[in-house]
Amino acid sequence: MSLSIDVRRRIGATQLDVQFTVAAGETVAIVGPNGAGKTSLLRVVAGLISADEGRISWDGIVWDDASSGEFSPPEQRPLAYVFQDYALIEHLTVGDNVAFGLRAGGVRRRRARERAYEVLDVVGGSDLVERMPSSLSGGEAQTVAIARALATEPTVMLFDEPFAALDASARAHARRLFSSMRSSSVARLIVTHDAVEALTLADRIVVVEAGSVVQIGTPSEVLATPRSHFVAEILGLNPLSGQLRGDELSLGAMSLTVGAHGVDDGDVIAIVWPRSVSLHRERPEGSPRNVWRTTIDAVDRSDGRVRVQLGTPLPIAVEVTPAGFDALATEPDGEVWASVKASEIVVQPA
Amino acid sequence: MSLSIDVRRRIGATQLDVQFTVAAGETVAIVGPNGAGKTSLLRVVAGLISADEGRISWDGIVWDDASSGEFSPPEQRPLAYVFQDYALIEHLTVGDNVAFGLRAGGVRRRRARERAYEVLDVVGGSDLVERMPSSLSGGEAQTVAIARALATEPTVMLFDEPFAALDASARAHARRLFSSMRSSSVARLIVTHDAVEALTLADRIVVVEAGSVVQIGTPSEVLATPRSHFVAEILGLNPLSGQLRGDELSLGAMSLTVGAHGVDDGDVIAIVWPRSVSLHRERPEGSPRNVWRTTIDAVDRSDGRVRVQLGTPLPIAVEVTPAGFDALATEPDGEVWASVKASEIVVQPA
Amino acid sequence: GASRQSDGEPVVFAASSLVDVLSELSAAEATPFSDVTLSFASSASLAAQIVDDAPVDVFISADRAQIERLRRAGFSDAQPQVVARNSLVIAVEAGNPLLLADLGDLSRGDVLVALAAPGVPLGEYSRGMLSAANIEVTPVTFEADARGVLAKVALGEVDAGIVYATDAASASNVDSVVIPEAEAVNVEYVALDLTEGSGAGQDLIEFLTSDAGRSALTNQGFLLP
Amino acid sequence: MSRQQRHDARVPIALAVLGWLAVAFFVVPIVALVIRVPWSSLSDVITDDATTEALTLSVLTSVITTVLAIVLGVPLAWLLARSNIPGRQFIRALCTLSMVLPPVVAGVALLASLGRRGVVGAILDDWFGVRLPFPMPAVVIAQLFVAMPFLVLTVESGFARSAGTVEEAARTLGASPWYVFTRVTLPATQPAIIAGAVLTWARALGEFGATITFAGNFPGTTRTLPIATYLALESDIDDALLISMVMVVISVVILVALRGRWVGAIGGVR
Amino acid sequence: MSRQQRHDARVPIALAVLGWLAVAFFVVPIVALVIRVPWSSLSDVITDDATTEALTLSVLTSVITTVLAIVLGVPLAWLLARSNIPGRQFIRALCTLSMVLPPVVAGVALLASLGRRGVVGAILDDWFGVRLPFPMPAVVIAQLFVAMPFLVLTVESGFARSAGTVEEAARTLGASPWYVFTRVTLPATQPAIIAGAVLTWARALGEFGATITFAGNFPGTTRTLPIATYLALESDIDDALLISMVMVVISVVILVALRGRWVGAIGGVR
């Protein structure tokens, strides 16, 4: 059983063109910049808009086939959809909102109410059951939207930034809930802007940019070889566009030496991990071939780590230990030496 | 010049009761769980609802004084408000939305248009200028909402989770923009669920729980002595509720020895930093007095760090280096020894 | 056409100025009208309904033209019969504050006058009478029927109007000024039997022309044919 | 709460002035009418069987009309607002025409179609022996013909403001278009439907010209209160005013009761 | 695009059946009327000066009435929907009463207040020498009195669905209540206002009873097309039908043009 998606669809000025499958039991995270077409993709899968070309099927059953004209409307697709803007039904109480899908499916009122209460309880919203949506806070509304989607026990789940408005603890709770469903035979698609969420919740990550898929892979694959600026940036890595000639990576203002690689000369994207850069008060002696003088533009100390934003000639973010940073004893805006081992720079074709 | 807030107001079942001031040029982050009353607080400051008791003033001018009945409506307060749900005006283009405040303030159409375009350009939304709000993606809509608030050059800014729908790069851009305004004489209140955002953007953090302020302090103060479960959790720390008797902290399933402290015996909250816990394959010999055997429940490798969720008896999160973790050579669900130095546990009265 | 006869009670369509007299007859006991269904509207409306095959036995029109149209269209072979006549008066406010005495006073500059519109029966009668008397009257309004004229007078919006004598008699707050010129005007109520001579319709018409019918009519101010 | 309401309810002055002017415009004539009415003879009129008969008939038919108007008019409004039927503009114009026709002409149109000699009426008569004009259903038809457009246009404007993604959300939860319509769209359009129903009811209650033309004027079956008023006007304007006062009182009672219940809960002050 | 529309526009069958039934109910009488009309004498009627005069007057007065109804009725609707004025339910009932009154009685009410002997009219007459009944403004007053409630109720239902936080956002951007009202609230209520204006215009165009009672009937100043139709009906029904057809054609043209322009852009298919 799997959800197979192969769709082309025009959305305003954006041409959506995606192709991938989601197996039952699998969670796929969709990441990409604002306006990339993530929500539009979910809408096509849900049947709220139809594909211009291509085909969507679940478990062999065709949902949408542009060539044959077959099309199942949303209510005939066994799915649940958490909308980016919640889309709660204003004139129904929270309880009736959560029970809505069950009632629409013919479950008796009393049974639907009970089940709604159960699901609300699981997501931690059982005290909201009698409230009207307009009186909910942002996070409460999102909690209810999640409960409503879970209540019908769908086999395909579409979540559009489902945790954006939740506080840290509710988010952790919701994530745990989400993970606990992993074993079931449900196919899950989750759109998120949160790298940690994508990396921890998903079995695979689909990176969408400007309507097209630029990378599909497991979290560790994507982490190891982020295939675009965006992915690197979202992961807190430093993507650098440059030109490779042999070992030599020229980056405009300066150049770096890179380690062994199998990439042809030409335009490349190089990734520098924040941890792989060291900072020094004096010019370091010894092995690192890539050493340059730079400034510290910003410092961010949180959670016991120190994240430093370097200035020209290579404006990248690096991470050092508090002890290491204190040893630098520089002022902000002070000058330091930075170094990075050639073997720690990963290059790949642009 | 400062914004002085001292307000009591009933919101549904929640009693909002806050008191603090924001100086001109200062950024205050408001953090707190869902439904704590953060949005309600901004609404009182904006004049969308009035205080039941108390007083709000800016630069000595009274905005709301429950005892005297003085009240300035929202349009007479020199502020800008980014709503949690954007609240774009549906029948106006993006450009006209951004120009709305200027037009309302009497700026001529052409000048307002130009200024709207400039502001949109700064936030990276200039290509949306002719679009209707209903055709925007979530992130695009939020970008426009930010631009609209900035366009009128207010002296008090209220931001309600302004970056929640933005992608990583847009978020970084918006944060940079936000920081760049620091030097100006504007008082900023920002509601956020993102600890990094709160810690990096704010001069001070106000923690609100169940309508009341539980802590006010600079980021480093809050980091050093988080005064509630919620704050510790949002910061990725491990807050532990327990009872202190002398050096001995009992936590139900086990107890720990803590270092020097000035706290009286009784109920306390203890904070264990994730970095301060070490993991070992064998029972470690030597100094740490707090050593226990436990399981690894979950592992999250991202951004070069390894975050490990421990199981019973003390379900806390710890962070170790990849090398250190690999040296453990355990399976997930495997058993390990954990240790923490007494001096690295911070206790404070509950 | 098909039989005009109604199924149950006999049905009479009558011009609405006959409301009072016919209602009184149908309320009284032991007249042929006591079990009759009465429907009142303007003569033209009633004619339109009859053209649409309305079930009706007798049609009493205030306007001979409507009867002629029906007969020309073949709705009845029976002879139309004049059952009552009416006259015209000047209706003035109760007490006649402007002391109007004759038709000529209607052309006084201080008198606001309402007339019925040309084209409706009352309007045609009024116009005929005024032109016969060679009196030029400029009304402020041309009302659709006698009711309209009377309402304007009763509410004090105009000072005088020309209406049927019976209407003026039945209205409160209104006095009538009898005018000799009205003698020449022949306002007729014409009854047409639509039952094709089966009897029911003819009975009703005959009752109206009987003594009992005539006294009911004269009681309401109608004149006899 | 009180202080908040005071602030939030701040009425732009221009609005308040014009609004109260409008109130005065409506209230003054009503008051003048009430003063003008010879209340002393009220008991004669309301104990008169003919009046109560007409009153009962009017209330009954206007309510039936309103119900039918909702049953037929809401779907029509939906077609006009939400579907892609070709020539929507033209259909809409045709369906609102009866509102513009002089009521008497509307009655003639009904006679010409549903009358015994009418295009459809003749078929009904020949095939099924059904004759529409004159009995009570004809009153309802006449009222429906002139009053339903008020509901259609009002409700259409309600549907025009779509319920947006909420309807989509309902679909993804497994609700059929019909279920979505009844459970999501209709409730969201409730204020407009109630407004439309009140308009239709009011128009039906006061309907005279089309009724007397199409349904005739038979006591007990087709003589509604407006027709009774018309007849009373023939003899004495004071009687007519009294009869219409009965209608006024009933209308006020119904309007106050009804709007207070249904609309107050949804609309009202935020 | 086409495939999507096909799917999205799926009409619940029950809705479609009822909706088309309603269409038939409206269209059949209109068609029958068109068949019934003696078109051969059309040229006589429309070249008749009296007809064109009445037509001009009707169009003119109904448009003025509609404009005045918007100017006065929208603020009134706003007061009823959004403010906390005491006794809202009662005021609403009073302001919609004129819709329920038989039009002739409505005319009497106007005479009783604004007429020569009326409560207000007497004052106007004595102090300013102004007499309202009979000249053209009286036609507008009569139409306004019976037609404006249609706009008020429709627009009120529009205001009842509030623009929510959007209005609040506008306030925080420095917009005064009046600016918010004109730039945010009104545009959001546009479909209801247009629907209400169309209803009012239609009702005003067809208005007869109140007009002839309050304003009388004088060629050129107060004889509107419905009055001309009614008078023609008294003598010759064919003439009356022809005159009313002139009105029908004009209405269709206006309705198609107007709704197509204004509402199509906002409402329509999503």
Ligand SMILES: Nc1ncnc2c1ncn2[C@@H]1O[C@H](COP(=O)(O)OP(=O)(O)OP(=O)(O)O)[C@@H](O)[C@H]1O
């Ligand atoms: N109705 C529409 N008309 C025109 N353009 C549209 C419409 N709907 C969406 N778009 C555009 O299509 C693109 C994809 O939108 P979509 O909502 O799928 O983005 P997204 O990936 O979900 O972004 P976000 O992360 O901001 O939510 C955007 O550029 C958006 O502006």
Ligand SMILES: Nc1ncnc2c1ncn2[C@@H]1O[C@H](COP(=O)(O)OP(=O)(O)OP(=O)(O)O)[C@@H](O)[C@H]1O
């Ligand atoms: N109109 C209302 N009626 C009743 N309760 C309300 C109303 N508005 C808000 N509340 C409640 O008041 C509390 C505070 O709401 P508020 O929106 O200020 O929360 P918040 O801190 O912004 O939460 P979030 O992070 O989820 O946005 C919540 O519990 C909410 O449910």
Ligand SMILES: [Mg+2]
């Ligand atoms: Mg999106």
Ligand SMILES: [Mg+2]
């Ligand atoms: Mg909030």
